[in-house]
Amino acid sequence: MNETIRSKKELFDSIPPFSGGVEEALAEARQGFDRKIVVLDDDPTGIQTVHDVSVYTDWEPESLLQAFEEETSMFFILTNSRGFTQSETIAMHTQIAENILWAAKKTGKKFVVISRGDSTLRGHYPLEPQVLRKVIESDSEICYDGEILMPFFAEGGRFTAGDVHYVAYGDELVPAGQTEFAKDKTFGYTASNLKEYIEEKSGGKTSSKDVVSVSLEELRRCDVAGIRKKLCGLSNCTKVIVNAICYDDVKVFAAALMLAIKDGKEFLFRTAAALPKILGNVSDQPLLERGQLVDAGNPNGGIIVVGSHVSKTTKQLEMLHQASGIEFIEMNQHLVVDEEKFEAEKQRVNEEVQRVLTSGKTAAVYTRRDRFDLNNGNKEDELKMAVKISDAVTGVVASLKVKPRFIIAKGGITSSDVGVKALQVKKALVLGQILPGIPVWKTGDESKFPGTSYVIFPGNVGDDDALLRAVEKMQT
Incomplete structure (x- = not known):
């Protein structure tokens, strides 16, 4: 073999x-x-x-x-x-x-x-x-x-x-x-x-x-x-x-x-x-275009939330810096072990994102690229800590007071929590894909921002420039 x-x-x-x-x-x-x-x-x-x-x-x-x-x-x-x-x-x-x-x-x-x-x-x-x-x-x-x-x-x-x-x-x-x-x-x-x-x-x-x-x-x-x-x-x-x-x-x-x-x-x-x-007998269809994804009349900026820590995501995040009109906001998830400091960090990030969106720019929120691990040998403790960090990232979207022009979440757990916990989606329609393997939901009427195109970007999918290309499609 x-x-x-x-x-x-x-x-x-x-x-x-x-x-x-x-x-x-x-x-x-x-x-x-x-x-x-x-x-x-x-x-x-x-x-x-x-x-x-x-x-x-x-x-x-x-x-x-x-x-x-x-x-x-x-x-x-x-x-x-x-x-x-x-x-x-x-x-x-x-x-x-x-x-x-x-x-x-x-x-x-x-x-x-x-x-x-x-x-x-x-x-x-x-x-x-x-x-x-x-x-x-x-x-x-x-x-x-x-x-x-x-x-x-x-x-x-x-x-x-x-x-x-x-x-x-x-x-x-x-x-x-x-x-x-x-x-x-x-x-x-x-x-x-x-x-x-x-x-x-x-x-x-x-x-x-x-x-x-x-x-x-x-x-x-x-x-x-x-x-x-x-x-x-x-x-x-x-x-x-x-x-x-x-x-x-x-x-x-x-x-x-x-x-x-x-x-x-x-x-x-x-x-x-x-x-x-x-x-399920699902036919092929072309990739989605900007006109199918973005409300051109929305003056607010978009939001990109990055939680995944696989190397592919980190490389994609690095290349995203080539895009214009984006402000990058890092969340220090290593503070998670100190409840008071972590709460202050979450508040800081939420306020920064709100400021960027209302200015018409896009906010890219991401966790520190060096992973935080407990290293205590307990897999379930590691998973619970990962969920706590994901909840903090999700809270950025939940705290929004204005409807963003678009929403992109990077990483499996992150994108699920943003959809279910932050956007409060009960039922969504799959519109298709913005890039191969990168799907888009149309949020339901019951959600925080009804009828919004929500890009679910897997952590382990796409070339190094895939996130950049997806964002450029939404912004231009």
Whole structure:
């Protein structure tokens, strides 16, 4: 097994081309597929590939009933569970599963639940699918035959080949277990081979030898019948990993999957953003333009909130300094251990932002680039401290007294908290993407600033100049 850094061109050139018939196979399999697709998003970035679908930020029975009654085949629930402890995640997913079952029974609709996770393999896995399975199988007649793991996400440069998951850095593909993402304080891992990743994350409860793989060779042959047969042969929630380096790979697998579901098989999912798009039959559309995003009559400046600390974000923030009309305001999150000093720091930042916006300029608020870590060996303490810092950053938007011309939030937890806590969004419409993999919400009437375009900018997506380009699109 080759888990060394590879040339993207070399790897892609070594994969056989498709034998044809991909679109026809997908269209044929889609006929009669009538499941409601429920996507549980562990941060707001799972909508990176879709448009004109609803995102709900709560999972009360009435909200899920409304979602099930929508004409569209798919909706998202923003759980933000990547910012939750294990016990909080268990309680949340238990309630969500119970309420999904209630809404499905009320509407008489069958459903598929997708646990949308990070394409760099961070998050509460395998915990979240385990909780969903336990509740749904206990409270219904559903019995899951397989669990699909598919972290492919082309827009972010995440590819799976030979069962190894890679993260693209320019023209190089780095095995995921060798990246900074694998060193995450809360969700770290070492394995790049997805079979071994499952064994590692399950604490050995699932052996890598028991994991089934769908290879690129099968997909490139457009072997829908063979993959369907493989899926129909599964039982007892067997783990399945799916290789993919482009959307046609996803389409072939989705065709086989829908046929297997129509054959009576049931599956759980842990995927990145690609499979929901294809399964939900979401079309491609052009990137959003400024006229679709900004109220030109608003005299106030925009606001950019940066919470993510991955190196990609830091480089993007550095390049943002090339833009004109922006004032940069640093928040010293290291003061979090001193309550009085941290409160004063938050007040200072809030006042500065208010001044900048009313002057018509854009405020870029960011935390110090050197991370603050407790380093006490307790992952949940680290997570709680991260949430406290995120709450401070979120509070900047919550404190605004004027409506900004636009809002951009950088980082998964940050963008979720800005949307749910600061903007008080209950239901949003996904407009599309401002840049590849960077989605935009239109906030609902109930929100703090109704009808505002809210750019959700993942911490780990985009070239070094991506944030600069997004801001320039909003300002010019």
